[in-house]
Structures are given as structure tokens and as C-alpha cells.
Amino acid sequence: MTNEALIRTLKELKKRALLIIPTDPSEIELKKTDTKFGGAPYAETGDKCPVCAACGEKLTFVFQFRDNYDMDLKPSGPLHVFYYCFGCMPIETADEGQWLVKTYKNPESAKFVETSPNETMEIVPSGVTLKRDFVVPAFDFMCELNSEVYDLCAELSPDDPHTAYEEAAKAAGAIAPVCSSMGGYQAVVQALAAQDCPHCSKDMDFFVQIQSEEDINLMWGDLGVLYLFKCHADGSFGMEMQCY
Numbered sequence: 685m686t687n688e689a690l691i692r693t694l695k696e697l698k699k700r701a702l703l704i705i706p707t708d709p710s711e712i713e714l715k716k717t718d719t720k721f722g723g724a725p726y727a728e729t730g731d732k733c734p735v736c737a738a739c740g741e742k743l744t745f746v747f748q749f750r751d752n753y754d755m756d757l758k759p760s761g762p763l764h765v766f767y768y769c770f771g772c773m774p775i776e777t778a779d780e781g782q783w784l785v786k787t788y789k790n791p792e793s794a795k796f797v798e799t800s801p802n803e804t805m806e807i808v809p810s811g812v813t814l815k816r817d818f819v820v821p822a823f824d825f826m827c828e829l830n831s832e833v834y835d836l837c838a839e840l841s842p843d844d845p846h847t848a849y850e851e852a853a854k855a856a857g858a859i860a861p862v863c864s865s866m867g868g869y870q871a872v873v874q875a876l877a878a879q880d881c882p883h884c885s886k887d888m889d890f891f892v893q894i895q896s897e898e899d900i901n902l903m904w905g906d907l908g909v910l911y912l913f914k915c916h917a918d919g920s921f922g923m924e925m926q927c928y
């Protein structure tokens with residue numbers, strides 16, 4: 685494989701993704717329905733903070749996000765509010781209980797009520813900067829996905845194959861991101877994550893990945909990643925967490 689073939693391969697592999705980057709908490713005034721980490725989760729009249737099915741403690745609010753973001757990054761569709769039990773630390777399950785995605789069809793600031801989730805993991809409330817970009821898989825995952833790409837980068841630059849890969853990705857008009865994202869490729873920690881829907885048994889789509897974000901005190905084990913999957917038939921969510 686030549687360098688040109690490498691770039692061509694990466695052009696074929698590149699996918700659109702929405703990159704999700706936490707912003708400096710001091711710089712923004714968060715709205716109730718915003719895409720955000722930590723702070724007050726969106727909730728409506730009658731809601732109580734959800735409780736862990738295993739240990740009975742309140743779940744911790746981690747992240748809330750909308751179903752869609754258009755090309756101008758304007759959010760639309762249902763709001764999904766993601767909770768997790770950092771006491772039990774569930775790893776992989778489509779069955780909610782130790783984690784939960786609560787979905788609101790018509791979120792409005794006027795309907796917001798305050799609930800008080802667990803704060804075992806004191807996530808620093810933070811808004812996000814959204815960015816659309818073309819992405820390619822992480823280099824470390826290429827040995828599994830396309831070993832020719834992996835071998836060529838190692839050949840081009842034995843000391844620093846990562847940089848050779850990143851340069852080829854750039855030439856292909858893409859990046860290999862290490863941030864949280866919606867869509868694109870999974871930042872693989874151990875192996876490709878996949879979940880079947882608990883309701884219809886079909887494969888769920890990879891929907892969102894949430895990276896460990898040290899700056900806002902959000903950690904999945906030792907710098908792990910949490911993946912959420914969504915069933916395109918009935919909208920159910922599945923979860924898998926991987927760490928080192």
C-alpha cells in the first residue's frame with residue numbers, strides 16, 4: 685500500500701460526526717434544555733430523581749442531549765437525559781436499572797422542575813461546544829479494522845505511526861478524534877461495542893459516546909469511554925462502558 689492508497693482508503697472510510705466538547709463552565713449561562721454535562725438535569729412536573737435498581741441509591745445525572753442537530757448545529761427532537769450509578773458502575777447492559785436514559789418529547793424551559801440527583805461523582809456543570817467534522821477510526825483500532833492501513837503507517841513512520849496516520853487522515857479531509865461524539869466511529873478501548881435491543885432483539889445503532897473528561901471530573905474507571913446505543917425501531921437505549 686502506498687501513501688496515496690492510504691489517503692484513498694481513509695477517504696472511503698471517513699464519516700460525518702458531531703463532536704461534543706465541554707466548555708469552560710464559567711463562560712456560559714446554561715438553559716434547562718441545553719446539551720450539557722452535570723448540573724441540574726432536565727425534569728418535568730411529577731419527576732423524581734431515578735434510583736438505582738441494584739443498590740437503591742439515587743442515580744447521578746451525567747449528560748443530556750437532543751436527538752438531532754442540523755447542519756447549523758441547531759438542536760431538535762426529543763431531549764435524552766442520561767443517568768448512571770457510579771456506586772455500581774455497570775459495564776455492559778441493554779437493561780436499564782443501574783443507568784437510565786429518560787426521554788422528553790417536547791422539552792421546554794418553562795416546564796422544568798428541579799430534582800436532586802446523587803452527587804457521588806461531582807461532575808462540574810458544563811455546556812458544550814458542538815462541531816461537525818469528518819472522522820476516521822482511531823489508529824489503534826485500525827489493526828483490527830484494516831491491518832494494511834495499520835502496517836503502512838508503522839512502515840512510513842516506525843517511531844511515530846500515530847502521527848503518520850493523523851497526517852494521512854488530514855490529507856483525506858478527516859480527523860481521528862478523541863473527544864465525545866454523536867455518530868462517527870467508536871473510540872475503541874477494548875473491542876467494538878455492540879448491543880441488542882432488549883425489546884425487539886435487533887442490533888442497536890451506535891448513537892453517542894461519552895469520553896472521560898478529567899477537566900469536569902467525569903471518569904469512566906481509568907480514562908474509559910461510555911457508549912450509548914439506540915434502537916431505530918422503538919427508540920430504546922443500550923449502554924456499554926469500557927475502561928483500561
Ligand SMILES: [Zn+2]
Nearest residue numbers: 736739769772
Ligand atoms: Zn447502584
Ligand SMILES: [Zn+2]
Nearest residue numbers: 881884915918
Ligand atoms: Zn428495539
